[in-house]
Amino acid sequence: MTSRISPFTRLRYSAAAVFAASALVLAACNGGSNPPGNDPTSPPASESASAPATPSPTPTPSAAYKPADAKGKAQNVPVPVLPEAAKAETKEGLEAFAKYWYSLLNYAFETGDLEPVKAVTGTPCAMCDKIFPGIVKWNADGRWVAGASITVHAAQTNFVETGQGEFQVAVQSQQYPGTLHNADASVGQTVPESGMLGDLMVAKYDGGSWRALNVDRLGG
Numbered sequence: 001m002t003s004r005i006s007p008f009t010r011l012r013y014s015a016a017a018v019f020a021a022s023a024l025v026l027a028a029c030n031g032g033s034n035p036p037g038n039d040p041t042s043p044p045a046s047e048s049a050s051a052p053a054t055p056s057p058t059p060t061p062s063a064a065y066k067p068a069d070a071k072g073k074a075q076n077v078p079v080p081v082l083p084e085a086a087k088a089e090t091k092e093g094l095e096a097f098a099k100y101w102y103s104l105l106n107y108a109f110e111t112g113d114l115e116p117v118k119a120v121t122g123t124p125c126a127m128c129d130k131i132f133p134g135i136v137k138w139n140a141d142g143r144w145v146a147g148a149s150i151t152v153h154a155a156q157t158n159f160v161e162t163g164q165g166e167f168q169v170a171v172q173s174q175q176y177p178g179t180l181h182n183a184d185a186s187v188g189q190t191v192p193e194s195g196m197l198g199d200l201m202v203a204k205y206d207g208g209s210w211r212a213l214n215v216d217r218l219g220g
Contacts, residue, residue, distance in 0.1 A: 067110070071185065073144030074110040082209075089205045091159035097210040098155040098169040098201050105131075106149045109178075112139025120209075126216040127199070138180045138188075148178020148191040165206070166213065171199040 063076040080103040086096035097120075104117035114132055121128060138145050154172040162168055178191035198218040203210050 068144050068146035077110045094157050095155040098171055099152045101212050102150055102152045108135050109145050120211055122213040125214050142183025144181050146179045150175050165204045169201045173197045
């Protein structure tokens with residue numbers, strides 16, 4: 001395209017990659033003296049026994065998250081959970097969803113698991129086509145990614161429909177330094193810290209949830 005592109009009017013396809021606790025229940029019997037004339041075989045009040053306390057089950061500890069480092073890949077990485085705010089068909093809901101999308105992208109960098117982000121992303125996706133192959137490569141055959149996470153500094157939409165049920169979100173993000181390790185722990189590639197990045201997401205609310213139809217970098 002030759003015209004200048006506004007973040008809220010048009011998507012420019014020119015980007016490179018960015019990529020309970022259980023409660024303790026006590027049941028106790030209240031003792032009392034027997035009234036006169038009661039069955040003599042009834043035990044005296046002093047012998048009434050309390051029911052045993054029900055022990056609280058011990059919660060099973062979850063494995064601790066360990067980020068990747070020079071010695072090995074990340075372990076026990078939690079899958080990002082869609083926040084309640086991102087479920088609403090509102091301006092705030094769309095902005096929350098955009099931030100959630102990038103958290104899934106970071107999860108993929110650490111684990112190589114692209115299924116969560118693919119589940120909320122349409123095809124074709126310009127950014128995905130560029131960065132997904134690298135994620136697969138650097139999480140295969142013993143390789144891993146340390147660092148290189150993306151932080152979203154802002155996600156903003158004017159919430160004006162630009163297509164049939166489609167909305168755009170401008171995302172300002174930054175990628176931090178990282179290292180791509182080979183299986184023998186040697187450094188295969190380094191990822192420098194980026195400046196501020198501008199991306200544009202086109203999303204649609206359908207069936208009670210948001211879906212990213214496309215994500216791409218703004219500018220050339």
